[in-house]
Amino acid sequence: MRREGDTKQKLFNTAVELIWENSYGSISVDDICSRAGVNKGSFYYAFKSKSDLAVAAFENHWNKKRPVLDEIFSSQVPPLERMKKYCDRVVQDQLEKYQKAGKVCGCPFCSIGSELSTQDEPIRKKAHELSERSMKYLASTLREAIAEGAVEAKDPMELAREVFCYISGLLMQAKIENNPEILKCLKKGVFRILGAKPLAALS
Amino acid sequence: MRREGDTKQKLFNTAVELIWENSYGSISVDDICSRAGVNKGSFYYAFKSKSDLAVAAFENHWNKKRPVLDEIFSSQVPPLERMKKYCDRVVQDQLEKYQKAGKVCGCPFCSIGSELSTQDEPIRKKAHELSERSMKYLASTLREAIAEGAVEAKDPMELAREVFCYISGLLMQAKIENNPEILKCLKKGVFRILGAKPLAALS
DNA sequence: CTTGCAATATACTAACCAGTCAACTAAGTT
DNA sequence: AACTTAGTTGACTGGTTAGTATATTGCAAG
Numbered sequence A, B: 001m002r003r004e005g006d007t008k009q010k011l012f013n014t015a016v017e018l019i020w021e022n023s024y025g026s027i028s029v030d031d032i033c034s035r036a037g038v039n040k041g042s043f044y045y046a047f048k049s050k051s052d053l054a055v056a057a058f059e060n061h062w063n064k065k066r067p068v069l070d071e072i073f074s075s076q077v078p079p080l081e082r083m084k085k086y087c088d089r090v091v092q093d094q095l096e097k098y099q100k101a102g103k104v105c106g107c108p109f110c111s112i113g114s115e116l117s118t119q120d121e122p123i124r125k126k127a128h129e130l131s132e133r134s135m136k137y138l139a140s141t142l143r144e145a146i147a148e149g150a151v152e153a154k155d156p157m158e159l160a161r162e163v164f165c166y167i168s169g170l171l172m173q174a175k176i177e178n179n180p181e182i183l184k185c186l187k188k189g190v191f192r193i194l195g196a197k198p199l200a201a202l203s
Numbered sequence C: 001c002t003t004g005c006a007a008t009a010t011a012c013t014a015a016c017c018a019g020t021c022a023a024c025t026a027a028g029t030t
Numbered sequence D: 001a002a003c004t005t006a007g008t009t010g011a012c013t014g015g016t017t018a019g020t021a022t023a024t025t026g027c028a029a030g
Helices: A004-021 A029-036 A040-046 A050-072 A079-101 A108-116 A121-148 A156-177 A180-194 A197-201 B004-021 B029-036 B040-046 B050-072 B079-101 B108-116 B121-148 B156-177 B180-194 B197-201
Strands: none
Touching (some): A004 A079, A050 A079, A156 B180, B004 B040, B004 B050, B050 B079, B079 B121, B121 B156
16 A cells, blocks of 8 residues: 555546546546546545546646647747647647547546536636646747747737637537547638738648 | 426526536536426426437527527628627627626537537537537628638638637637636637738727 | 554445326316 | 316436545554
8 A cells, every 4th residue: 555646646547538538527436436446435535525636637637748838839949830839739639539539529628617617616717727827838939929020919918818719619619520620720720810921831 | 287388498598597607517407497497297298308408408599599690690781790790799698698697607509518529419419500500600701701802711611610719719718717808809809810901890 | 563644445325316107287179 | 067188296216426434454663
């Protein structure tokens, strides 16, 4: 015994997987426990509620994604190149999940945020916090793109929100249509929002 | 007695209201029945399942919205004017719901679609169908705008999807932030997607 | 080698869930 | 007035829910 870290991590992974592929409301603590191979007692020893686990699990999931984002949005890369890479990566992640789960699952953070924001304040706050972190990457990238004259806009944060809303809306729509094909126009749409100029930069 | 129509309509209204303000998974058939003042037996006389009610209720909700959309998207109005009116109306509806419910509730169709698309196929299909109906209004409007030279684009349907994804993503984000303020830039963002030209058309 | 405690295990509860059912009511028909 | 039947009623069922209580395990320090 004496392996709490392991237990928590298993619960994190299982919770994100099950909630992402199904929904928070449709999976039970028992489902999570049995799938993770953890007993209920250990669950409630590690977390005080189902909602608590969800908040921690999504924070953990974001932290695992962070190194990838740090690399994509590295200042070493020209800003529009970062945007391209980010778009490609989002689509790639979606397609991988599609193959594993057999259906389009959308953005896990947005899905749980959309489901629970009106009902569970800690979950809403976490979902909000995580989307703001994503938007920060976009905003600083777009600030540079604007400074370089590659993109025309006044407020980089506002533009970042537009891009972010478009991307999350597209992922949601792909989920609702259960059609990965429509993800293909993600990059094109993003560059349309950024203005006509960088369209030529599309590989 | 002998008033099934009334019973169904009460269940439609209550179901949409409760699901919109909370979520499908968190409200029970008993909740819907007691709020609607309908007995459980009558519920199951009228609908064969909770999921069945949801599909019918959202179809009904869309049909009640349809005359408003038909007017907004009337061919009598110049295409970019239609887009402006539509944006204003979306924001107005959101603000009204915000005042009634005390929180930002987002798009009801997208919310239930996002929650259940991976789990309940009839609900996914209905959500898909309803978003395609909305996109048709946008696509035919944008086709005219392109023909007039007011907007530069090749495929009106593709552009309509971009606009629709942006709008639904913004409504979702407003829900996750529980902040109606961010709805204010909806129109600006839509016109940015449509290209710089019609920006001057903003009132 | 024993004592203390972090962590695991499992049985349990009380509330709630979607859905069923047989009795009942009233309007329409003859 | 007797019959038919669409629609209503609310008690009921069997299963599930989140969360708890209590017992047990095994490591580590003294």
